[in-house]
Amino acid sequence: MRHIISILLENEAGALSRVAGLFSARGYNIESLTVAPTEDPSLSRMTVVTRGSDEIIEQITKQLNKLIDVVKLQDLTEGAHIEREMLLIKVKAVDGAREELMRLTDIFRGSIIDVTGQTFTIELTGTSEKLDAFIEAVDDKLILETVRSGVTGIARGERALRL
Amino acid sequence: MELTGAEIVVRFLKDEGVKYVFGYPGGAVLHIYDALYKQQDVEHILVRHEQGATHAADGYARATGKPGVALVTSGPGATNAVTGIATAYMDSIPLVVLTGQVPTHLIGNDAFQEVDSVGITRPCVKHNFLVKDVRDLAMILKKAFYIATTGRPGPVVVDIPKDVTAAKADYKYPKQIALRSYRPVTKGHIGQIKRALKLMMAAERPMIYTGGGVILGGGSGSLTELTRLLGFPITNTLMGLGAYPGTDKQFLGMLGMHGTYEANMAMHHCDVLIAIGARFDDRVTGNVEKFCSKAKIIHIDIDPSSISKNVRVDIPIVGNVDNVLKEMLRIIKEKNLKPRREALKAWWAQIEEWRATDCLKYQQSDEVIKPQYVLEQLYKVTRGNAFVTSDVGQHQMWAAQFYKFDKPHRWINSGGLGTMGFGLPAAMGAQFAHPRSTVVCVTGEGSIQMCIQELSTCLQYGLPIKIVNLNNRYLGMVRQWQEFFYQGRYAMSYMDALPDFVRLAESYGHVGMRIEKPAEVVPALKEAMKMKDRLVFMDFITDQTENVYPMIPAGAGLNEMILV
Numbered sequence A: 001m002r003h004i005i006s007i008l009l010e011n012e013a014g015a016l017s018r019v020a021g022l023f024s025a026r027g028y029n030i031e032s033l034t035v036a037p038t039e040d041p042s043l044s045r046m047t048v049v050t051r052g053s054d055e056i057i058e059q060i061t062k063q064l065n066k067l068i069d070v071v072k073l074q075d076l077t078e079g080a081h082i083e084r085e086m087l088l089i090k091v092k093a094v095d096g097a098r099e100e101l102m103r104l105t106d107i108f109r110g111s112i113i114d115v116t117g118q119t120f121t122i123e124l125t126g127t128s129e130k131l132d133a134f135i136e137a138v139d140d141k142l143i144l145e146t147v148r149s150g151v152t153g154i155a156r157g158e159r160a161l162r163l
Numbered sequence B: 001m002e003l004t005g006a007e008i009v010v011r012f013l014k015d016e017g018v019k020y021v022f023g024y025p026g027g028a029v030l031h032i033y034d035a036l037y038k039q040q041d042v043e044h045i046l047v048r049h050e051q052g053a054t055h056a057a058d059g060y061a062r063a064t065g066k067p068g069v070a071l072v073t074s075g076p077g078a079t080n081a082v083t084g085i086a087t088a089y090m091d092s093i094p095l096v097v098l099t100g101q102v103p104t105h106l107i108g109n110d111a112f113q114e115v116d117s118v119g120i121t122r123p124c125v126k127h128n129f130l131v132k133d134v135r136d137l138a139m140i141l142k143k144a145f146y147i148a149t150t151g152r153p154g155p156v157v158v159d160i161p162k163d164v165t166a167a168k169a170d171y172k173y174p175k176q177i178a179l180r181s182y183r184p185v186t187k188g189h190i191g192q193i194k195r196a197l198k199l200m201m202a203a204e205r206p207m208i209y210t211g212g213g214v215i216l217g218g219g220s221g222s223l224t225e226l227t228r229l230l231g232f233p234i235t236n237t238l239m240g241l242g243a244y245p246g247t248d249k250q251f252l253g254m255l256g257m258h259g260t261y262e263a264n265m266a267m268h269h270c271d272v273l274i275a276i277g278a279r280f281d282d283r284v285t286g287n288v289e290k291f292c293s294k295a296k297i298i299h300i301d302i303d304p305s306s307i308s309k310n311v312r313v314d315i316p317i318v319g320n321v322d323n324v325l326k327e328m329l330r331i332i333k334e335k336n337l338k339p340r341r342e343a344l345k346a347w348w349a350q351i352e353e354w355r356a357t358d359c360l361k362y363q364q365s366d367e368v369i370k371p372q373y374v375l376e377q378l379y380k381v382t383r384g385n386a387f388v389t390s391d392v393g394q395h396q397m398w399a400a401q402f403y404k405f406d407k408p409h410r411w412i413n414s415g416g417l418g419t420m421g422f423g424l425p426a427a428m429g430a431q432f433a434h435p436r437s438t439v440v441c442v443t444g445e446g447s448i449q450m451c452i453q454e455l456s457t458c459l460q461y462g463l464p465i466k467i468v469n470l471n472n473r474y475l476g477m478v479r480q481w482q483e484f485f486y487q488g489r490y491a492m493s494y495m496d497a498l499p500d501f502v503r504l505a506e507s508y509g510h511v512g513m514r515i516e517k518p519a520e521v522v523p524a525l526k527e528a529m530k531m532k533d534r535l536v537f538m539d540f541i542t543d544q545t546e547n548v549y550p551m552i553p554a555g556a557g558l559n560e561m562i563l564v
């Protein structure tokens, strides 16, 4: 099962490598990892997407909690939540393909944020699944470059990850 | 009061109550050594290799329950210390290791004797710090001791750049600390404790299995009281020996790969397993699929991540072992709970049958010294009162099987990492902690050579350690595996070109003895023990082909032992 784990951690040098090191040392898988400071500059918020059986996810959360720099964490996938990832994609856009790409971008509610005579750069946000679907829909031969932010997420409703 | 960083380090150690620092100087820590030179409160012990410093600090910690402290320089000093840090980490030993670092402005420049000590040690410490500002130094040191000694203990590294030790700051001993991200639990959940007790009282074939956590958590007293009150059989892991009196009838000996038949069979057949401060290590469980398949499992541990890591448990209780056991005792007495005496009687009858196989028996010989015999006699001659450290190999297993520990903190060995070279420096730490007690290092001719240089430290500080070298001219444990699992292809396990250990000991200024005949064993041990103020190196020339029995081959179940 895929899990999205949100972590509040001390905004200290080395905190990121402790988390990354834990995953590699114990052989846990990381699909994506994002991290940035929060409104409280002493804290960073990290989102890790990982996969594993219930036992493995239980170990992952326990091991993360054991890190001294981890202040608090939450498995978002345990409840209703919102997941977002951003995709920037540069595509070859010439002749008929220009029309087609504009239509596709509309359907996916993306926007074209940079244009040259030969290329479009498109921005798209959504769940990872939606971004996958968009990339799937674009003709392989047209894709010049893609970059994804990795997943961030937040719980729905009143549940909040805070001190 | 304004002090330099170096003075703060030394002052802090004094205020923290540290008596000994095991260390080795070098460029990055010269300011700290200068500060040490100018005072008398903290005694620095000069080892001969930084691995020795960390093992000695570790041995001190294991023998006392107090944190051990080591001080090493940057670069090679820090890398040499890593083996000792990892050893302490695997066995959850409270250690604070201070490493020097190149000046802050040079960090990252491949400066002379620079290594990323924080990076190198990260996977084998409980936590580590790089001190960037002298004003944070005292607080970081306080955090280091607090983290090392609380919760599930472990080593903490504090990396201190040289300029930080020269810079000045106001110093006040930080009495209080608060860490918002680290609040170890202490009390167990009362509902879980009651559920566990219910299961224990209903058990027909209960078994208590305890590990190093009972010793670390100061729970020996309550464990002994509870076990006696219930009349349940008990086994200890390699790390847990001494938590329950080894001479008691309810004690079934050690369990696991080289554990006793009765302990492993009782584990395999029990219906309720009470695991306390133990972590279901693979050397204990054998094949986890077959492990205690008939049992409901209760697990008491301070570390939530130990619970259900290797083996799924039914009733987890997270908390300090001693607190939880005391709470159990209180409820049992208050509610007058009683175990099932009739069922227990039948269970004990079965256990006695297993015990009757006498699985540790060995063939005594008049010609050649059996290693088991040496340990049996060592136990008798020292009346079971010694602090015994060991290295790693067959001798370690025989020591664990044949020396019966009635008290905690007396059996000191590298269980988790299995570090050859641990024994002698660990014995130094134990001897500093207990200057008037007998400290014995049980070792092999392979292991002792990994930290042999510490014989020099022992002379400098007059440490009267008794070294029992079981010299079989083989890396015995390796040879045993090659005999069993590689059809006797003894690749690189013969120890050729050995030194003359007697003359070696003498050249280090100690007493050396070679013992070649079984009849000489007891007189030699007695003579050595009489030399209260000398280190005696006893080189016992033992049977070359003796194996450690019983043995559970890796991956087999606990009921699939190889007996003699």
Ligand SMILES: Cc1ncc(C[n+]2csc(CCOP(=O)(O)OP(=O)(O)O)c2C)c(N)n1
Pocket (backbone or CB within 6 Å): B391, B392, B393, B394, B395, B396, B418, B419, B420, B421, B443, B444, B445, B446, B447, B448, B470, B472, B474, B475, B476, B477, B478
């Ligand atoms: C540092 C280190 N290197 C290698 C090993 C692997 N190893 C485990 S036991 C052993 C043999 C130990 O030989 P010795 O000290 O002579 O003891 P014996 O088994 O003969 O009693 C070896 C090489 C280890 N545990 N530690």
